[in-house]
Amino acid sequence: MSKEPVAVVGIGQTRHAAARHDVSIAGLVREAAVRALDDAALTWADVEAVVIGKAPDFFEGVMMPELYLADALGATGKPMLRVHTAGSVGGSTALVAASLVASRVHRTVLTLAFEKQSESNAMWGLSLPVPFQQPLLAGAGGFFAPHVRAYMRRSGAPEGIGTLVAYKDRRNALRNPYAHLHEHGITLERVRSSPMLWDPIRYSETCPSSDGACAMVLTGTAGAARAPHPPAWVHGGAMRSEPTLFAGKDFVSPRAGRDCAAEVYRQAGVTDPRREIDVVEMYVPFSWYEPMWLENLGFAAEGEGWKLTESGATEADGDLPVNPSGGVLSANPIGASGMLRFAEAALQVRGAAGERQVPGARRALGHAYGGGAQFFSMWLVADTRPTT
């Protein structure tokens, strides 16, 4: 029996900010969920199941969000599942929800991911004092900066590529009313002259710490036919994982990421992603990860990703816009960041991305990753229903 085609008919996100003191965690997820239901013109009663994701428990000390948030998400009397894959969780949560529709277990599923970084301390959550172990000696960016240096050495990329990405994403964010950072008057010079925190990573090239949530309503063909706005159709979705440390681990271009992208393209019938995909929302927590992921996801040959960035191809008006929303560099509610990539990709192919819309976008890739480059999840969405 063939799978049910999966349509994204409702998308909602919060206004992301450094601290949303005006709402409880329940109020935060509610804001995103209500917007997604409104977009789909559905009510709580139309939702058959809820799939929720968040960052690791210690990040804001909520161990059972599926219990605590059931009332706020209308889950009483319905299946409610929680997904848990570190920073990629927003993506894998959406894919679990999609699988419930594709398998015809449920007709309409609400999926949601959130983070309230202001009520916690992610760095603390990542550096528990495990006995006998040597502590990480470098702070948040110190984990990533050596991998960036490795990429620069391997590819021969010039120093300024990271600042180009940060400058682009922060300008893109000015067209996204939900973004956390709106740096009016930003200049390339300002990015370039920001303090070097973990050489080779500058302050301006790092993601902020945000509060925020994202929700989507997923449904099948019948639900899509009733939806008031054009849906985004899921043409491919996959997850891959690998250990954080092992002999042969390639932190610059992890195999799990390459395999995950290849599987998504196979499902979607994409053979030349550079030409066949119109826009990409990828998880770039530090600006240098854009050229790294361009290679990992098959948009550029090994060592060539930075050339794509340098050429302007990934600018909002380039031929392969990357993160027209401003991306993780402009809003990073960690648990929600992956789902925001998936949702922004869907908004693009629905033609509903407002000022940040890429004209004529018909096929978009949403990408999330997390852990020590341990978990990858991606989906490819398009404006037409899949034929198979």
Added chain:
Amino acid sequence: MPGPTPETLTAPLVVEFPFTRSLGPVQSAFLTGLRERTVLGVRTRDGRVLVPPVEYDPVTAEEIRDLVETAATGTVTTWAWNPAPRRGQPLATPFAWVLVRLDGADTALLHALDAPGPDAVHTGLRVRIRWAVRRTGAITDIACFEPYDSPAAPRATAHSGAFADPVTGITTSARLDYTYTPGRAQTRYLTALAGRRILGERCPACHKVHVPPRGACPTCGTPTDEQTEVGPRGTVTTFCVVNIKAKGLEIDVPYVYAHIALDGADLALHGRIAGIPYDRVRMGMRVEPVWTEGARHPDHYRPTGEPDAPYDAYKELL
């Protein structure tokens, strides 16, 4: 050959953090009310009164903002005797955990009942709130409940929820006490470190040497028990220069945090580089560990003075 396995190590791991919570409109009114010796609940559209209040109707998912005030007296709906109170519980002497339906409410609130013994507690017992002397806008503003004979008078009156100087956030300290056991492979590794030897383990299937060892190959899952000494010298594969002080680290910035592939190991481990100006550290630099008295791990690594390793020698370890 592996020697006799030493006793596996174990140590306490305490995880403690003062999480903060923004309360939102309903919890803010509820906790501020307690500070003012006022118990607030919410009324659902079908007329039920929920105490403690919630922001969203547990049945219909509707947003609820209709606040009502209930009495400070109520009835025990069920209970359990707690003969040995623990740290942080409402009372230090034995007490009953009770669910109390306050007069005017349709749901029950969990709290402690101060009673001389289990014989003094029963379902249906009439009780009242004993307010804490110092109240801050927290559930602990109710010190506990106490037996109090009074006629049940269900009554819930509308309340605006408005108070001067409302409580908008609370701090909820979480503490978890674990016992951490690193396991046999890590214990062997740590025991060797005490003798300033760094032990890896070789996978019998893929022949890769992993350090620190985990007792199984992370790639193919094969158990590993062949120990092999690696290092002490190694090669810096990549690094960063840390220019901002990380919380809780007593190292002066700038310093170099590096990935170091010890000779004989098939993956890099992490360490600090010193004994050379930070801006002269390079990929490929040869280093060796520097041990300090009483420390389990090398304090840092320093240059050996050997010529740098060629890129091809370590590029697979990046």
